[in-house]
Amino acid sequence: MEKNVIKTLIVEYQQFVKEISLIERDIHLSAQLNYVFVGLRRAGKSYLMYQQIQNLLKEGHKVEEILYFNFEDDRLVNLTVEDLDLIKVCYEELYAYRPIFFLDEIQIVQHWERFARRLADQKYRVYVTGSNAKMLSSEIATTLGGRFIVQNVYPFSFQEYLNANNIMVEPTWYFKNRAEIVRSFSEYFYYGGLPELELVEGAEKRQWLSNLFNKIFFGDLITRYSIRNDLAMKVLIRKLAESVKQPSSFSRLSNIVSSAGAKTTTDTIIDYLEFLQATWLIFSLENYASKLAEKVSNRKYYFIDNGLLNLFLIDPVTSLLENLVAITLRKKYEEELYFYHQNIEVDFYVPVEKLAVQVSYSLKEETTRKREITALLKMAAVMEVDKLLIITNDEEEVITENGKEINVIPIWKWLLEFEG
Template sequence: MSVSKDVIKQCLISMQHEVDEAMIINRPIDFEENGNYVIVGVRHAGKSYLLYQRVRQLQAAGKGWDEILFVNFEDERLAEFQTEDFNSLLEAHLELYGKKPVVFLDEVQNIPHWDKFVRRLADAKYQVYVTGSNAKMLSKEVATTLGGRFFIYDTYPYSFKEYLAAQQMELREHWEFDTIQRSQVKRHLNEYFYYGGLPEILLFKNKRAMLSSLYQKIYLGDICARNNIKNDRVLNILVKKMAESVKQPLSYNRLKNVIVTTGSSISVPTTIDYVDYASDSWLILSMENEVGKLTEKEMQKKYYFVDNGLLNLFLMNSETSLLENMVAVELCRRFGKKNVFFLNAEKEIDFIVPDGKLAIQVSYSIKNVNTYNKEVPPLVKYAKAHQDWNCLLITYDEEGMEEGIPIVPVWKWLMEV
């Protein structure tokens, strides 16, 4: 069943009002003036608001709504939208304004053949911005269809700097030496640490309940329903095990065995599929061993959650896991998730970024002698072998220098860039 052009026009006008009235926290993305973009990421990470931000920039440059077409495919009025309705979008805008628009397609991933439509728009010299919550949008087939004409932008939850901006925290020069401001930053860090940086969560007092609701939406909607998973209990066990093991490499076989011990039957190939589904929905980020053999890189990875708040739903006594997860997500944000590794050779280094010549250990505290001996010597050894690298140890709130290695509190490291 097709959607009528009158309904499409109603949706277009509604979105104009919504964008005009939205409160926006500008995020640090420099859009190419003539670029086309596919913006992806977990649900509620702020992808739509990046589009709103871009619309505001175009409006500031002199474009009006007569030159901007913005449609949100999660609008229930478009529930029956089909591939053949894409042309009706352009026709509806043309009938309203008679001009060729810049096209914004929000959460388009569930419309069949969306990629072919946007490629056709690009070929016709339209400027196009697309968002979606499914990493399958970046499959090789889609990349081939888009023909290299689109920039791919990964959207993460707020960085700590963006979180502070959203909390209307204005930092003065040399704030880190100001006792009051430094204590305010640390207070905000505590909330960010446990509840994460998903923009919508900031609006609610009962953040854990909202995070739980969001997880159910990702888990039931983006994973189970989309992939026709009948046994959601098995998937829930798998996600919980990945959360509990967030600091250790996990093999598919180990995940399978954990599920089998709970009385459920599952094969290794199905386990691999379920992990891929969780990754495709942007719930988890996978990380490879930098020196591992090809099969080991593929079969034994570390898994981190895209947001600390989502990870914390599954954990008790969570501080060490949450700290490492926070650093992992920030590194993926800064360098790209395909450029961050762990090192598991004689001794483990938590994070290696070859492109940035950066090696990082993460420890909540190194006051305990056993913890110190586990974390510091491997990093010292690595630093001696890589003298042009930046090697540091990140803690929650300890600072100093140990055997030539900078010890940096996470709040200070998060504010560096």
């Protein structure tokens, strides 16, 4: 690339990141560490970068100290790792400051990790974003060593969604504006929390999500992983969407995909599931009670955003309810979140919190009520569990049985209390 083009972009980006308006997210970064931001397309990784830049400016840093570069800019074509060095040289010709690097979607440049590590070795502060498996592969983790912290970026929480819509959640919200919050929750529930969706009118939200899914499907999956059997991948995704509440084994998924006319092997299904998780479309949970082999091969799969899951469902309410609880728990507990199946079925188990959670749209039917309560009580009898919870659509009570207390709470109330 020509130096004049790079210098023009450096100055242009500095003005852009200084002036952009954003909704501040509840993510706090250390000033002493380097970060790699990873997550689903459009989850807000770049905006988290902008937020950090504006925080630095508020702290007294000059905009000239910021070296932000967006590698998805269509003016940048076929960049090499040598061009990354040239960007640094161009900055040094413009300014006498020691730059703070913000490298957006840098995975487009092959061998970018060498450049990032060299900057870290030279004690520069570096922030990097990326959308795919290349950002988290074992090879790159080895290359970056302990010099970078991986910061997972999820779609908006319900609290962040309300902030984005200028809805205040004050200490007295339950009595003051509960109706407004519950109304807002309905849209968040069905369309999810991807930040850019807030700019889309209601009737067009589903189309926006569909377009995003197609970009993920064809760009992050089919093209990037050179998948030739795209029908098999489509069938697999749809089946995972229909089965979010149930464990699915590799062999079962392989049989279902093959029976739908997309002949495939179990090994291929294993690869496809890895690709789906690497692109952040889905995540999986292990059964805490199962043997090692089953922990790997028989998992529950959830979608990273309710809006994307909802694209594939006809009668979505119960699946969306459990999926949203799964997302929220996953954000906080990461790999410490499980489900529990051993003679009894409990939707979520967090051993470090001694917490067991059931998800049920309603407890009004006696058979449903008995099933959910019995499962929690049976688990509490054999496992160390102090907190028992049933998350519902809109019901609330405290159940005391066999010396145990089970809190029943509406999803919208639980989200605000849990995320608060």
